Amino acid sequence: MIDEIRILNVKRDKNRFIVTTDQGEHSFCEDTIIKYLIFKDKVFSEAEFSEILNTDKKNVLLNKTMNYLSYQYRSQQEIRTYLKGKATEQEIEAIIVKLTELGYLNxxxxxxxxxxxxxxxxxxxxxxxxxxxxxxxxxxxxxxxxxxYDEEKQETVLLAIIEKYRRQLNKYPPLMQKKKLAEKLLRDGFTYDQVGNKINRLEFTDESDDLLQEEVARLLIKYEDLSEYEKRRKIINNLISKGYEYNRIKALLYIDE
Incomplete structure (x- = not known):
């Protein structure tokens, strides 16, 4: 009969099965072979074989999507984006429903x-x-x-970061410590109000003498070709911008006023 398709051969090829029919060759996954009991000499109607082809396509898409999920937990929208162009909208939504039912998507x-x-x-x-x-x-x-993520949780996280990070900042002057800490907290996703309120209530330990001496020595070399007045002016402006106190800078530069 014209509407019949006969299976001539079934051969495994790695994770797939090559199925040869009297009308051509197809590649099916194992789930499809088992579900439809596809074996040599079995006969299917064209409608039945069309259903097999559609089912296998869905199985392939589902398996590819599950492999995609194996690398990282995904959202429904990420699955839609991944499958766009690979399947119809109806097929995509069916896969999302299936993955949700299986517990892979939530x-x-x-x-x-x-x-x-x-x-x-x-x-x-x-x-x-x-x-x-x-x-x-x-x-x-x-x-x-x-x-x-309520205020109590945020407060706990914020305090933990401050306690951990501020210990690394003692080598800087207090003004620079505040600036660096504020910049970090803002980068980490806290609001300006949270950061400002918290930092303004903190006391900072100043252990910046060694760093200040290093800065002065470095800037003296950098500006060595300038006149004494211009050299000192640039060094003072540079260090004040970094939060160092004028009197401490002046003492290191031996400025008598």
């Missing part, structure tokens, strides 16, 4: 994971919001996740 779980990561590495709410948006998380999930 935007709430991903958002909570990003929250836990932000807290563990010392990142603020602006960082978390940016990451959630980058991953294509829906607005309602973003809103709930940011709400879960």
């Amino acid at each position: 935007d709430w779980t991903l958002a909570n994971s990003l929250l836990e990561y932000a807290c563990s590495v010392g990142k603020g709410p602006r960082y978390l919001e940016e990451k959630l948006n980058q991953r294509g998380i829906e607005e309602d999930i973003i809103h709930e996740t940011l709400a879960a």
Whole structure:
């Protein structure tokens, strides 16, 4: 019969099976072979074989997507982006439903994971919001996740960063310590209000004498070709801009006023 397709041969080729029919050759995954019991001399109608081809295409897309997921937990939007151009919108949504049912896809779980990561590495709410948006998380999930990153959590994370980082800053003058600490906290995703309020209440230890002497020695060499007046003027301006006190600079330059 014209509408019948006969299987002439089935041969394994690595992770696929090469199926030869009286109308051509096809490559199927093992799941398709098992589901439709494809073996030599079996006969399918054209409608049945068309269904087999469609099923195998879906299986291939699903397996590729699961492999994509194996490298990193993904959001629904990231899956849509990955499959764009590889499948129809209907096929993409079907894969998303399937992966969700299998437990491989859950935007709430991903958002909570990003929250836990932000807290563990010392990142603020602006960082978390940016990451959630980058991953294509829906607005309602973003809103709930940011709400879960409450003031108490933020305060704990903020204090931990300050205590860890400020110990590295003692070699700088207090003004520079404040500037460097503020810049770090802002980069880490905390708000201007949070950073300003916290830093303005801190006391900074000044252990910058050694660094100041190194700076002066370096600048004396840098400006050695200038007149004494111009040399001192440039050195003073340079060091004041870095937060050093004028009287300390003056003492090292032996300026008598």
